[in-house]
Amino acid sequence: KERLTALQKRGRLCSRLLREELWGHLKRDEQDALVSLMGAFRLMHETHGEGGGRYCQVCATNDHESYVVPATFQDPIDDGYVAPSVWTPRNGQGCKGVLRREYRCSRLEDAFLSELQVVWCTEEGITPESGGRLGFRVIAQAKDGMVLKCEESEDVEETVVVSVAREGGDNACDSFGESVIRVVGFVHVDFAEDDAECATTEWPLFNCVLESIRMLEKGTPGLSLRERVPLACSTVDEAAGGLVDSMTVQELRKRRKLKLEDGSTVRTSDLLPGSREISRSAPAAYALPEVSEAATAPGG
Known part of the structure; x- marks a missing residue:
């Protein structure tokens, strides 16, 4: 039970442990039905080896599979x-x-x-x-x-x-x-x-x-x-009576360009997922803020 709980907290279930420990009292066809049902309801998905073969990512063996249950994840995104x-x-x-x-x-x-x-x-x-x-x-x-x-x-x-x-x-x-x-x-x-x-x-x-x-x-x-x-960047929108930080897709499609707070402009096509040509000389899409030495120093 402790092993099963530990696996659940990591969002992974070993098929062998699942069937032998948690569902050990059920017949094989009943276990198969539960696996199919949980997959159909999108509660978990199976892991695969190379070529789609059976592979358990928990035990690192090829004779059975493991499952990922996203609802049990404990860790935040990197x-x-x-x-x-x-x-x-x-x-x-x-x-x-x-x-x-x-x-x-x-x-x-x-x-x-x-x-x-x-x-x-x-x-x-x-x-x-x-x-x-x-x-x-x-x-x-x-x-x-x-x-x-x-x-x-x-x-x-x-x-x-x-x-x-x-x-x-x-x-x-x-x-x-x-x-x-x-x-x-x-x-x-x-x-x-x-x-x-x-x-x-x-x-x-x-x-x-x-x-x-x-x-x-x-x-x-x-x-x-x-x-x-x-x-x-905050955008000047006279119709909205000042600065706005987001728009609907429909609002953007009615415009060709947006005027930014700093006076520059941006094409609305660059904000929507259409086909786009990117040149070698194009600058990076954004730059990260520089971290000061004081902020990185111990206790800073």
Whole structure:
């Protein structure tokens, strides 16, 4: 029982331990039915070995499988994907393009993120608008988020971070504030191996993640998400009577450019996930704030 509890806290269940300890009183076909049922309800997903074979990530053996149960994760998402800011994660530094999306509601059940993780861990590929089929990897899962990565081409790698929080509280289920789903996508382009002066991205992974969130919303009774596009810098909006820090997709599509607080402008097409050409000379999409020596010194 102690071993089973320890595995559950890490979000992983050994198939052998699950069947022999927890379900040992059940017949084999009844155990199989429970596994199928939990998978169908997107409560857990199976791990696989190379080529899709049976492999237990808990015991590191090939004669049985293990399962991941996202709802039991205890650890938060790695800081590199949400700090120093959720919108400008450290692991995205140097990227050539970044997109952001936010969804809000009064209360988001834990099951939403768990189900979203199972959906992506059982998905076999994504389909970009240009056609074809692209593979992707789930590189991180946690109690409050997940990270996906896709090689769109030899030069372009896209990463998408999904994180869930409760504003004003420590988790997504506190009794006050709003639940917030934040999605950040960024692309890194490697021009080192060829003479190409530009590369293209269609943001296939970002688009597919947004679509899966919409599909889960439709399948969740009573859930209504308010979708907005966060702006990297406060934007002057005379119609709104001053500065705004986010807009709806519909509002953005009505405009070609936005005037920022510092007087510069940004194309609205750079804030939406359409096909985009990225030149070798293009600057990084964002820079991280410099950390002062005083802040890094002991006791600072």
